[in-house]
Amino acid sequence: MLQYAAIAMLMLGLYGLLTQRNVIKIIVSLNIFEIGLNLFIISVGYVDDGIAPILTSNFNNNGLIFVDPLPSALVLTAIVIGVGTTALALALANNIYQKYGTFEIDEMGEE
């Protein structure tokens, strides 16, 4: 189920990137795409009835099923990178606004 939600978000992000011509909206679309991607990664590692793959000393969980820990670790990295690019994109959006006085790409004209 989670996969379908993630894929829907990916599609939504792509749709946004295709149709939007506003700098901020493009950034938002990109974020939606990335979040969909992150969800998708998590969903790949998900196991039915699995528990968080954390080894604790006071609770013996040897016999239980873990979800795959690797995708979770990957998502952590991907989120960090996503935040970095978003910040950079927003900084650029600020630059664009200062230069053109608008966020609409159509109003900036071809160079």
Place this chain on the structure above:
Amino acid sequence: MTVELLIILTLVLGLVSYFMGRFNKVYGAVVTIIASMFVFISVGYMANDILDGSTFNYNAVKYLPVFATFTVSYLGIFFAILVTFVFAMVSFFNPFFVEKYKYPAVYNMLYIFSLAGVLGVFFTDNLMVLFFFFEFVVWSGLFIIPLGKSKKAAVSYYAFSTAGSFALLYAIFIMRDVAGTYNLYAGLASVSGTTQGTYVMILLSISAFSKLGAFPLHTWLPAAHGNAPHPFSPVLSGALVKLGAFVAILALVKLAPVGDLQSVFGSYTDATFLYASQYAVAILGAMTIVFGTLMAIRQDDAKKLLAYSSVSNGGYILVALSIGGSVGLAGGLYHIIAHALASAAAFLAIGAVSRVTGTSKMSELGGMIHKMPITYMVYLIAIISMAGIPPMGGFISKWLIFQAVIDNGLILIAVAVFFGSIGSFLYVFRPLAALFLGQELPQHKDKAKIPPFFMLLPMIILSLLIVYTGVFPNYILGFINDVMAELGVDALVIGKYTIQGPNGVLHPTLVASVFGVGVLIAFIIFIVLKKSRKVGLMDTYTAGNFIYTEELMHYSLDFYAPIERLYEKYINITEDFYKKLENKVVDFGRMVKYFFFTNKPEVTVFWIVVIIGFLLWGDL
């Protein structure tokens, strides 16, 4: 002296001339004389060796890659000695022209580099090495041409030459694939008569056509020859174009012909041994002849006129080589010599004139005979040879070609060949009349003077050789017989002073002596009879009116206007074709730029979605 060493030495001399040229322009140009004379003499020694029957397979310089092997064949030596001779003769002109160039030192270096490249092409038995030097000649010539008048000419030279070299390269790969080796002879032998052989022949023909400037790949040649620096035009026309003839021999003589014409046209042609491939090349050659002639007739620039005559003569070479047989091949090879000598001499003469006048346009020149009589004689002898009139070399070769064409019953081609011959009467004498005869123009009166001795020397040597090839062709024909024996063609039957054709015997020496007597009589009449009175150019009136624009009275302006009107609508067809082709590429480029390169990220996203969609479409 091994071939590698010679080539390497030549390259080194090229660098020497560059540094000499940086130091002193003229000294650098003198190095080109020394280098090209040195190369010519070395090649002469090789020729001497091969005639003594020594064996040749040089591979002495061990630091070269293993595949860089060289060999001296009769065919190679035939071309090499001719081309290096032209280089050597023309190099005498360099010191007198080099000062005007923008980059004189570079000119000197590249002049010698192209000489080295030519040597490499003719003396290798390895196809890859052949291609290497083929391209080397292209790029070294490429940077010389724009030192003349036009950059565009250089670009179109590069475009057509490269098209030719790439066709050659592809043919080389096919041969390599079949033969498993880059050896020239093994490669040609292995594809001969197979399906791949057909492709190889087509590709080699494209290469030969583009280098030789034959229709329809000729458009670069007039631009390049006409706009190149004056000393480089004779090299282009007399030497570098002959690379095309070399490739044509590989394609037409060394490969087995393709397509049996006899079974298709059996009853319509008497061409008993002509194949479809040879016939196609011969037809294109014939078209080249006609086209070159018609275009040459309407040129105003003397160099362009000679350039178109080179086109037309390239057609003769193709016709002769494609007909083949002992007479045809001998005619073709002899025509290569005759045309190289004549066009080199003619270009040099025009170069000598434009050195002092600064123009080679016929309508702006006249009466140069008064100050430059020897140059006039050189040009006269050259054009007599070009027009194929005895007693010059061009007559012998054209006689042989006519014999071959008639003997095979090729009526269409015969018409073209005769048309070209008559046409060349029409055009080659125009520069003679316009540049040299007539009245002296006031603007050039003070500048014109006898060229310096070292410019006259090569021109005189070339003229003497043109006469020699016309009067005593049999020594050279003997060498051509050796070349033909190597190519596996029966020898031409020659006596001590006679040439045996299929339809009769030619006595060149006799013809020449009859001509000599005629000229002598004319000369006596000239001496005995009254001298004509010289009048100034402005001393002209028509219908009692003084003429203000005397250029319009120049009788070589629009000389053949009535003939030109017949075909002037159609002259640009090939040029337009290439122009349109170029525009198509540009349009395509612009279109892609317009569709794909905007400042919006959505284009990329769109294509990503489309491509992923395409993949999934196939799967679902």
Place this chain on the structure above:
Amino acid sequence: MSAILLIAVPLLTAFVSILFKKYSHYMLIAVSFLSVFALGYMDLETITIGGFDAPFGIVLILDNYSLIGLYLVNILFFIVAVLNCKEYKKLSSILLVSLAGLNGLLLTGDLFNLFVFLEVAGIAAYLITTTNKKPLATFNYLVQGTLGSSLYLLGLILLYAMFGTLNMSDMAREIGTSGYGAGVTALPFLLMFIGFGVEAKLLPFNSWAKGILASSNSLSGPMIASVYAAAISLVFGRLLTNVFVIEGTLLTIVMGILVFSLVAGEAMAFSSKKVKEILLYSSVSQAALVVLVFMTGFAGWAVYLIIGNATAKLVLFLVTNIAAKQLGDDEVDTFKGLFTNNKVVGLAFTAVTLSVVGLPFFFGFVTKMNILENMFLSGAYVWPALILITSFIEGIYFIRLLLNLWHTDGDSPEVKFDFVLKYVVVVIAVLTMIFGVYTKPVQDSADDLVVYSITEGGNF
């Protein structure tokens, strides 16, 4: 010396240099020089990080292939850094990050780790391109780059879900033994291909390239077109030869993309009237050619093609951008006669261009002939023909450009090139000529490279 230092030291220095802004450019020069220098003391080995053996841990692979790539990228990076360190002092920390990212890209043997380095290098690249003062173009680059690497990540996760590994050679082995058809892996591979295609400037995915390179400066131009392009192509090559299985529909799509990039790139360059545009479109086409050569399986020659292109593009973009800055724009008409007053730079530029075009006596001829020969002998008759046609067009516009730069009817423009630049371009030009004639080492090592480029992966 461990290869991990090539990543760690620049990254560490980058953060340290933020504290000492005054000296940051000295740090940049020192570190980039040291990393070139240190390469000489590296042993060929596979490094496991954190004590986790492959395929569980991340491995760095230092084999002949990555070593040659590291040399190339580090040397080019050093040159660009030295030439620009004064003018773009502020960017020193970012350049250090990008050096770490590029070295990591070349070294890593782990697919996810590759994504991380791709993003690190990518973010540094976006920041480098901000020096163009075209925020919209940079934004465009950022969006496409991020989308591309996200798609790469998506493909990667799909592969992980199928095969349960992220290690390159382990992945290749799993794919080989799994018995899945090409249809199953086609989607993830396509996604990864697109992800790299965006970075490598393949045609439908590269609309950022014009905005970035057509207004580039002496830092961003050589950096993106030469250093980044080389690194990305090399990594792309490793994936193509070792991991990707491209068959069936995917092969059709990929070949379609490559042919289109190859032809359209040359056509676009042919129709351009600005020097930078000519260079950038020709590099689109060359990127496609490199990928094509990798695809057809001649990794060794593809590497030499990359080396030739990267060094050539370095010289071309450096000279062009410096001249464009002084002349105000980069129209060919403005550039006419540029070299009449700068003969040394002109000769080097000419030599490098002739090498790109592939004329004899230059390095480009050797690589091009060998690629064509190998392709032809492997039975692919169409590719050589296509390459010949495109390089025919390429030759025409480059020669036209060269003649325009040497000859002018009017006054020739005055441009000053500083000594260091002259020295660099001349050395590169001379090297292209030397290796164009003395081909033995190139020939021999190319064969070696083909053998070694099938990596030994991790030590398991």
